[in-house]
Amino acid sequence: MEWETVIGLEIHTQLATKSKIFSAASTTYGAEPNTQACAVDLGLPGVLPVLNAEVVRMAAMFGLATHSTVAPRSVFARKNYFYPDLPKGYQISQFELPIVHDGHLDIDLENGGSKRIGITRAHLEEDAGKSLHENFQGKTGIDLNRAGTPLLEIVSEPDIRSAKEAVAYMKKIHSLVRYLGISDGNMQEGSFRCDANVSMRPKGQAEFGTRAEIKNINSFRFVEQAINYEVQRQIMLLESGGTVVQETRLFDADKHETRSMRSKEEANDYRYFPDPDLLPVELDDAFIEAVRKTLPELPDVRKARLVSDHALSEYDAGILTASRELADYFEAAAAAAGGAGKLAANWVMGELSGALNRGNYDITDSPVSAGTLGGLLQRIEDGTISGKLAKQVFEAMWKGEGTADEIIEQQGLKQISDAGAIAGIIREVLDNNPKQIEQYRGGQVKLFGFFVGQVMKATQGKANPKQVNELLRKLLDS
Amino acid sequence: MHQKSLVELAADLQKGVYSSEELTRACLQRISTHDERLNSFVTVTAAQALAAAQAADGALKAGTAGPLTGIPFAHKDIFCTRGVKTSCGSKMLDNFISPYDATVTEKLLEAGAVMVGKTNMDEFAMGSSNETSFYGPVRNPWDEATVPGGSSGGSAAAVAARLVPASTGTDTGGSIRQPAALCGITGLKPTYGRVSRYGMIAFASSLDQGGAFTRSAADAAVMLGAMAGFDPRDSTSVDRPVDDYVAQLNEPLQGLKIGLPKEYFGEGLDSAVGDAVAAAIDEFRKLGATVVDISLPNTHLSVPAYYVVAPAECSSNLSRFDGVRFGHRAENPQDLEDLYTRSRGEGFGEEVKRRILVGTYALSAGYYDAYYLKAQQVRRLIRDDFLQAFAQVDVIMGPTAPSVAFKLGEKADDPVSMYLSDIYTIAVNLAGLPALSIPAGFSNGLPVGLHVTGNYFQEARLLNVGHQYQQVSDWHTRCPQGFE
Numbered sequence: 001m002e003w004e005t006v007i008g009l010e011i012h013t014q015l016a017t018k019s020k021i022f023s024a025a026s027t028t029y030g031a032e033p034n035t036q037a038c039a040v041d042l043g044l045p046g047v048l049p050v051l052n053a054e055v056v057r058m059a060a061m062f063g064l065a066t067h068s069t070v071a072p073r074s075v076f077a078r079k080n081y082f083y084p085d086l087p088k089g090y091q092i093s094q095f096e097l098p099i100v101h102d103g104h105l106d107i108d109l110e111n112g113g114s115k116r117i118g119i120t121r122a123h124l125e126e127d128a129g130k131s132l133h134e135n136f137q138g139k140t141g142i143d144l145n146r147a148g149t150p151l152l153e154i155v156s157e158p159d160i161r162s163a164k165e166a167v168a169y170m171k172k173i174h175s176l177v178r179y180l181g182i183s184d185g186n187m188q189e190g191s192f193r194c195d196a197n198v199s200m201r202p203k204g205q206a207e208f209g210t211r212a213e214i215k216n217i218n219s220f221r222f223v224e225q226a227i228n229y230e231v232q233r234q235i236m237l238l239e240s241g242g243t244v245v246q247e248t249r250l251f252d253a254d255k256h257e258t259r260s261m262r263s264k265e266e267a268n269d270y271r272y273f274p275d276p277d278l279l280p281v282e283l284d285d286a287f288i289e290a291v292r293k294t295l296p297e298l299p300d301v302r303k304a305r306l307v308s309d310h311a312l313s314e315y316d317a318g319i320l321t322a323s324r325e326l327a328d329y330f331e332a333a334a335a336a337a338g339g340a341g342k343l344a345a346n347w348v349m350g351e352l353s354g355a356l357n358r359g360n361y362d363i364t365d366s367p368v369s370a371g372t373l374g375g376l377l378q379r380i381e382d383g384t385i386s387g388k389l390a391k392q393v394f395e396a397m398w399k400g401e402g403t404a405d406e407i408i409e410q411q412g413l414k415q416i417s418d419a420g421a422i423a424g425i426i427r428e429v430l431d432n433n434p435k436q437i438e439q440y441r442g443g444q445v446k447l448f449g450f451f452v453g454q455v456m457k458a459t460q461g462k463a464n465p466k467q468v469n470e471l472l473r474k475l476l477d478s
Numbered sequence: 479m480h481q482k483s484l485v486e487l488a489a490d491l492q493k494g495v496y497s498s499e500e501l502t503r504a505c506l507q508r509i510s511t512h513d514e515r516l517n518s519f520v521t522v523t524a525a526q527a528l529a530a531a532q533a534a535d536g537a538l539k540a541g542t543a544g545p546l547t548g549i550p551f552a553h554k555d556i557f558c559t560r561g562v563k564t565s566c567g568s569k570m571l572d573n574f575i576s577p578y579d580a581t582v583t584e585k586l587l588e589a590g591a592v593m594v595g596k597t598n599m600d601e602f603a604m605g606s607s608n609e610t611s612f613y614g615p616v617r618n619p620w621d622e623a624t625v626p627g628g629s630s631g632g633s634a635a636a637v638a639a640r641l642v643p644a645s646t647g648t649d650t651g652g653s654i655r656q657p658a659a660l661c662g663i664t665g666l667k668p669t670y671g672r673v674s675r676y677g678m679i680a681f682a683s684s685l686d687q688g689g690a691f692t693r694s695a696a697d698a699a700v701m702l703g704a705m706a707g708f709d710p711r712d713s714t715s716v717d718r719p720v721d722d723y724v725a726q727l728n729e730p731l732q733g734l735k736i737g738l739p740k741e742y743f744g745e746g747l748d749s750a751v752g753d754a755v756a757a758a759i760d761e762f763r764k765l766g767a768t769v770v771d772i773s774l775p776n777t778h779l780s781v782p783a784y785y786v787v788a789p790a791e792c793s794s795n796l797s798r799f800d801g802v803r804f805g806h807r808a809e810n811p812q813d814l815e816d817l818y819t820r821s822r823g824e825g826f827g828e829e830v831k832r833r834i835l836v837g838t839y840a841l842s843a844g845y846y847d848a849y850y851l852k853a854q855q856v857r858r859l860i861r862d863d864f865l866q867a868f869a870q871v872d873v874i875m876g877p878t879a880p881s882v883a884f885k886l887g888e889k890a891d892d893p894v895s896m897y898l899s900d901i902y903t904i905a906v907n908l909a910g911l912p913a914l915s916i917p918a919g920f921s922n923g924l925p926v927g928l929h930v931t932g933n934y935f936q937e938a939r940l941l942n943v944g945h946q947y948q949q950v951s952d953w954h955t956r957c958p959q960g961f962e
Binding site: 039042043044045046047048049050051078080082084087088089090142269271272273276277278279 | 577711790796803850
């Protein structure tokens with residue numbers, strides 16, 4: 001039987017606020033356990049939550065950027081369950097009335113097309129703390145620094161049909177929240193993670209199959225592996241006459257497999273009800289319009305602009321706009337290069353990205369600034385140096401030896417473009433290789449490259465390659 | 479000096495008739511003499527109180543004193559007090575020393591009032607007789623075989639017995655007004671949102687409101703002036719200026735329109751209580767008020783709605799008492815489940831468990847709409863009843879409780895009968911309105927309370943009504959035998 005995969009993702013994004021969603025405690029990552037948990041975060045008797053206005057603004061930005069409705073009225077509810085790292089015995093979340101709903105996002109497919117993925121809702125909630133099971137001799141340690149960290153949970157429609165699409169969607173959301181400046185998207189620190197709902201159905205069938213939910217996946221690679229494993233598991237199960245059980249599963253990154261955590265029968269009844277400690281969040285049009293004015297240029301719009309302004313391919317523009325910082329760098333370098341966008345794109349995606357990867361640098365702390373790189377590109381454009389020598393200059397720039405002009409001057413790399421000088425060198429090369437001339441003229445035309453090489457060697461690569469080609473051909477073929 | 483009202487004591491302190499330290503020592507002495515019988519205090523903070531009294535004396539000398547500077551008072555043990563045990567009447571919090579102050583605690587500290595201790599209460603404020611306390615029942619100073627009412631029974635008994643001139647309380651369904659009535663003192667429950675709930679251990683968040691016990695409406699005006707106000711730490715507190723409650727006490731009542739809901743004078747009301755209330759209302763007529771018969775047709779729904787909403791909210795509010803971070807923890811837990819079940823099983827008393835179970839049930843999938851949602855709809859009906867009434871009248875009057883103080887143990891095994899002792903007070907909490915209970919006579923030697931309900935934020939009007947009545951009556955000055 002031919003199976004169709006149906007996937008919906010729930011992405012948890014940590015919002016980049018300074019303080020927590022309902023308290024004034026800091027959200028900075030990596031502090032000593034329980035040093036960033038105030039009375040409210042500890043759930044002491046008598047404390048009350050107060051909503052951080054910043055999270056409302058951030059959620060509204062996300063809603064506007066995904067063509068969603070930003071709800072004029074949303075309500076915080078309590079999700080009741082017991083867990084040691086959940087201090088109050090309930091999580092404050094939004095249930096019936098989320099702040100954002102009914103939007104969509106377009107993802108790029110591998111075949112060059114694009115696909116629209118529906119966004120069911122995005123709601124605000126507080127994160128729980130962390131249970132630490134190591135180093136406590138059979139006991140569990142609780143770190144509540146994370147408790148109360150603001151999260152935006154983004155729930156997609158079950159529109160995703162493959163692991164690859166899931167990754168593309170997750171990357172798109174990742175890029176978007178960073179563009180909007182509402183999350184640092186740091187996956188190692190848990191600022192961006194997802195749950196994947198996966199089910200199978202015979203191709204052509206309208207109703208969905210029973211789904212399994214894979215919890216807490218924190219990398220793009222793991223999402224792809226976990227879904228692929230789960231798809232295979234479910235197909236094998238179904239084809240051998242079994243049924244999929246609705247359950248929560250965990251992805252084991254070491255074994256590359258998912259395994260059962262708890263089944264639906266063991267699932268909690270969360271007893272949701274509106275939190276009486278918090279007022280409903282009411283947003284008027286003026287607020288929403290004010291937020292709209294603060295939206296930056298979004299990735300899709302920027303990508304289209306790069307394609308039209310710089311004649312880049314869709315693919316290249318997609319890579320360059322994947323992060324706001326990379327796109328900013330590219331545009332600055334292209335401007336410094338006098339508008340040579342195509343050249344700038346090649347260098348940013350080629351030499352620069354390679355060097356950044358090797359040195360494990362982020363684009364924002366690149367040793368070569370966009371302006372410096374642009375200076376080099378200008379010298380390629382105006383023929384001062386060849387592309388090949390430019391790489392040598394780039395390496396020197398990377399080491400901090402100066403600007404392109406300074407390095408070209410110091411190392412004497414200026415291209416020889418004087419036709420007379422080049423012709424003189426060519427004649428000298430021809431004089432020294434009479435045998436090869438004979439062979440060339442006898443039909444071994446491949447030897448043309450040999451002569452070019454000799455000329456470049458004699459000029460230490462500085463001769464203008466185009467001129468060398470032209471003059472050499474003229475002299476050899478005459 | 480223990481017979482003097484708060485206002486009189488404040489005047490004496492200002493004049494230097496005695497110092498706050500002398501007054502505080504006198505209060506502490508009365509507590510140690512009388513409280514063994516009453517059991518109204520869980521904790522007495524003598525050393526702290528004397529230090530605060532000395533500081534107050536400094537302020538009195540320096541001329542920076544306010545109307546509460548140097549006045550001893552007691553906090554219901556539901557308000558968090560930094561460095562002092564805050565038990566909420568429960569074994570669960572018997573070991574809990576609060577690391578922070580409630581907003582009300584802070585405000586009274588700033589006002590220079592001197593806390594002498596924390597008062598006994600029904601466990602987590604769940605009860606109408608103060609019999610559910612882990613620290614044992616409180617006795618009514620008017621008859622030690624009877625209950626003082628609840629849940630703020632300790633605060634009410636301590637003021638009635640002249641151990642302190644004032645105390646704080648909280649009122650979720652009548653927990654200030656009913657004990658005030660049963661103990662023959664003045665009890666004020668402000669509008670929901672008038673007094674910050676921050677640091678007041680939550681029972682039912684949408685109903686809880688802090689207030690005060692005093693011996694007169696004039697004293698309550700001073701207490702409320704210090705306790706009320708917007709608090710950015712409580713999202714449900716209301717950002718609205720605090721009225722000058724004292725300034726309006728002396729307004730004449732000429733033209734006051736009093737509504738008498740027929741539902742408050744029917745079946746279930748003790749006839750002697752009804753007679754006392756009727757006599758009090760006659761006094762108001764003499765003061766120039768007119769009386770109008772009104773109806774609050776959804777009154778009969780208030781107790782059932784309350785016993786869905788309050789347990790539902792409490793079932794969630796009390797989840798934080800899990801033995802993990804503070805409070806009672808079971809010995810040698812075998813695993814997490816065992817830690818939870820035994821810590822909570824051992825830490826909570828019967829009534830608290832009953833309400834957690836009821837509330838958990840009411841919020842469960844499949845029952846939520848039928849119970850919680852329906853109860854919230856009933857709340858709107860009840861509020862609308864009141865709003866219609868207030869279009870006609872200025873205040874609504876009736877009995878605070880259907881009977882005078884009942885015997886200890888009399889209703890302890892009959893929760894429904896116990897719940898009905900709040901039948902006249904509960905609707906006010908469901909609607910979020912302010913209400914006052916003032917002494918209005920006696921039946922068989924036990925005090926009767928008159929219940930006065932006002933429109934939203936009309937506390938000044940309520941206190942004015944209470945004060946004017948107390949100018950022409952002396953019920954509020956009567957002192958229980960043995961405490962003169």
